[in-house]
Amino acid sequence: MRYAMAIDTKKCVGCSDCVVACQLENDVPEGYCRDWIVEITTGTYPDLQTEIRSERCNHCANAPCVRCCPTGASHFEDGGIVLVQPNECIGCKACIAACPYDARYVHPDGYVDKCTFCLHRVKKGQQPACVAVCPTKCLYFGDIDDPRSKISLLLKKRKWKTLIPEAGTDPKIYYLI
Amino acid sequence: MLKAFGSANITAPSYAQCRGPREVAFIGTFGEGVLSPERTDIRDTRCLVLIGSHLGENMHNGQVQEMSDAIDKGATIITVDPRFSTAAGKSKYWLPIKPATDMALLLAWIHVLIYENRYNRSFVEKHTYGFDELKAHVASYTPEWAYGITTIKPDLIRKTAYEMAGAAPATIVHPGRHVTWYGDDTQRLRAVAILNALLGSWGQRGGFYNPDKVHIPHFKSPKYPKPKHTWREAFPGKYKLADMALASGICDATIPSIERDCSLKAWIVNGTNLLSTLPDKKKTIEAIQSLELLVVIDTMPMEITGYADVVLPECTYLERYDMLRSSPHREPSIALRMPAAEPLYDSKPDWWIAKELGIKLGLEKYFQYDNIEEVLDWQLKQLGSSLDEMKKIGVKKFPREFDDLYMDLNEDFEFNTNTGKIELYATSFDDEGYDPLPVYKEHEQPPEGYYRLIYGRAPMHTFSRTTNNPNLSELMDENTLWVNPKVAKTWDLKNDQYIWLENQDGVSSPNSIKVRITERIRWDSVYMVHGFGHTDRRLSRAFKRGVADSDFITRVHVDPVMGGTGMRGNFVTFLFNAPSVGKGGKA
Numbered sequence: 001m002r003y004a005m006a007i008d009t010k011k012c013v014g015c016s017d018c019v020v021a022c023q024l025e026n027d028v029p030e031g032y033c034r035d036w037i038v039e040i041t042t043g044t045y046p047d048l049q050t051e052i053r054s055e056r057c058n059h060c061a062n063a064p065c066v067r068c069c070p071t072g073a074s075h076f077e078d079g080g081i082v083l084v085q086p087n088e089c090i091g092c093k094a095c096i097a098a099c100p101y102d103a104r105y106v107h108p109d110g111y112v113d114k115c116t117f118c119l120h121r122v123k124k125g126q127q128p129a130c131v132a133v134c135p136t137k138c139l140y141f142g143d144i145d146d147p148r149s150k151i152s153l154l155l156k157k158r159k160w161k162t163l164i165p166e167a168g169t170d171p172k173i174y175y176l177i
Numbered sequence: 178m179l180k181a182f183g184s185a186n187i188t189a190p191s192y193a194q195c196r197g198p199r200e201v202a203f204i205g206t207f208g209e210g211v212l213s214p215e216r217t218d219i220r221d222t223r224c225l226v227l228i229g230s231h232l233g234e235n236m237h238n239g240q241v242q243e244m245s246d247a248i249d250k251g252a253t254i255i256t257v258d259p260r261f262s263t264a265a266g267k268s269k270y271w272l273p274i275k276p277a278t279d280m281a282l283l284l285a286w287i288h289v290l291i292y293e294n295r296y297n298r299s300f301v302e303k304h305t306y307g308f309d310e311l312k313a314h315v316a317s318y319t320p321e322w323a324y325g326i327t328t329i330k331p332d333l334i335r336k337t338a339y340e341m342a343g344a345a346p347a348t349i350v351h352p353g354r355h356v357t358w359y360g361d362d363t364q365r366l367r368a369v370a371i372l373n374a375l376l377g378s379w380g381q382r383g384g385f386y387n388p389d390k391v392h393i394p395h396f397k398s399p400k401y402p403k404p405k406h407t408w409r410e411a412f413p414g415k416y417k418l419a420d421m422a423l424a425s426g427i428c429d430a431t432i433p434s435i436e437r438d439c440s441l442k443a444w445i446v447n448g449t450n451l452l453s454t455l456p457d458k459k460k461t462i463e464a465i466q467s468l469e470l471l472v473v474i475d476t477m478p479m480e481i482t483g484y485a486d487v488v489l490p491e492c493t494y495l496e497r498y499d500m501l502r503s504s505p506h507r508e509p510s511i512a513l514r515m516p517a518a519e520p521l522y523d524s525k526p527d528w529w530i531a532k533e534l535g536i537k538l539g540l541e542k543y544f545q546y547d548n549i550e551e552v553l554d555w556q557l558k559q560l561g562s563s564l565d566e567m568k569k570i571g572v573k574k575f576p577r578e579f580d581d582l583y584m585d586l587n588e589d590f591e592f593n594t595n596t597g598k599i600e601l602y603a604t605s606f607d608d609e610g611y612d613p614l615p616v617y618k619e620h621e622q623p624p625e626g627y628y629r630l631i632y633g634r635a636p637m638h639t640f641s642r643t644t645n646n647p648n649l650s651e652l653m654d655e656n657t658l659w660v661n662p663k664v665a666k667t668w669d670l671k672n673d674q675y676i677w678l679e680n681q682d683g684v685s686s687p688n689s690i691k692v693r694i695t696e697r698i699r700w701d702s703v704y705m706v707h708g709f710g711h712t713d714r715r716l717s718r719a720f721k722r723g724v725a726d727s728d729f730i731t732r733v734h735v736d737p738v739m740g741g742t743g744m745r746g747n748f749v750t751f752l753f754n755a756p757s758v759g760k761g762g763k764a
Binding site (some may be wrong): 011012014015016019024025030031033036041044045046048049050051052069090135136137139 | 241242258266273534637647649662696698700
């Protein structure tokens, strides 16, 4: 079992429904977010390309945040989901410095917070909130150890990339391009 | 309540400020409108052509969902837009057209289809009227001719025409939605309708389907009185093909004039911020000042509420029942809109406000129920459901009355037009003295140092209604002015710098706007998202954030066919200091 997400940049329109769904589902305090939209335009008029994508914690297999955490608050759950145990977190921010994706923030209550892949929903057999609300259905969540899962089939069929692969973190968010 | 009172002047800006021209154009061609939601079969299309339509930023949910499905199935998207929109970023072909020249491109496409024999000959022969007239009419509208006008290269015009023809009939030349641009909008949409007819996409899978809807029975009430006056009397002999009342026309009909004996004395405005929705704010204010009574029913303090004699606070859609929703679609369905929470403060649902006003006006015989649940339950029971059932399921689907989602091409089909055919040559236009075939007319281009103001939508916001929402304002709390890097260099503009704008009539806005330098906009235009620049302090998150595009839309190009208000003919220049007198911002 290895949870991962594939995000189809060909379909994402950057509506930010995923952002609001996450904030409401996870009671993210005002002014913070666990996922966000990035838009990158390259070229000059009229030869242009735009990529729009939804970003979040990459739930890396080789996660620097877990490695550098002095208390073990940052840890792996079953399925490779990277989580923070709030009551073990001392707010030292080493993980924030170590994360190449800028996926973490300090919650006003003093601990570090980030995307959980909505583990509480996944345990109930539901999709993460961002996936469930996406109007373009550009987010796919599933088990990449299962070769017949939708996400495995997509990753076999489509071209994809990960973000900052040179950091060697083995990220588990795949961008279909 | 208004009908019981005897008024026929019921209108929404979604017609004359938005989709009206396309309805009139399609009715003139096919005998039927595009309707809302649109009958576009985007889900199954193989080629989607968007002309200034920015689906994805315009978050019309059903269409955006279907566009995503179409991308999944490998459909080709062709986008025509001076701005590299989100949809353009998903397109195989993007045609960065010179603004206000779309008609030339459309006529050139028609020319290519006809003269290079790429049109659907059997469909055209069997179902259309006026092909020979059309052929003669577009003889000189070659791609080479259009190149000089649109700046789109002839080979790209041809290539995209072939792409459309290759995918036909599963091709949609999308009629768009907000299409009131330059004043000849109905004629431009006629050209769009003609293209679809030539491609044979009307009534076909992947083109335009034939929608069906559930007819919801009217709750018992006496017959409404016949209105003494209508808005039409304000426009003798004008806008003859308008099939709905014009929101802008209500303004005109309110300002007293010696040329007519009727002028409106009172308005009830519900859930529409007219100062932001209608162009020519000065005229709207003049109309409001001519009124004896303005009642505004709204959920929040909007600009329009500031002008009201009486404000009636309405609860939000999450706190009230609304009338049943029945939308024309592939499968007829009804949807219940029910409260998810109790109303806050003294706010009331609109049905309650209408009923209580009705009773005070002595119209109680039209409101023979205690509450809306009674009406809904009665209507639902006539349809074989009930309020209890709908509370559980929310949406109920019904079978189609006939198996006619798509047209059977082998059968004879009578269209609801004068000739019974799809009218390439619109006889109904001819009858009323309008061009029966669309003609290219040159539109004004911006003077030196000015840029065409293009406006649009952001997917996170619904017009000016959501900019004060805590979650949504966090996503986007002000609009920015998109400026091409070449223009920025000329003016020495920097990213994130705040500037002021002034239009061709010297109208400026008291608010400043943040510059966004981007390759995604043409050098002769600037772009901003609509719905910002609120002036009511009580909208704590939206107050003075960004600029209202409507402040600069002082020049209105009215469509002679149906009275649509063309709003894309306004040009702005940059000011580096706050204007001393904000003529446009007095509201």
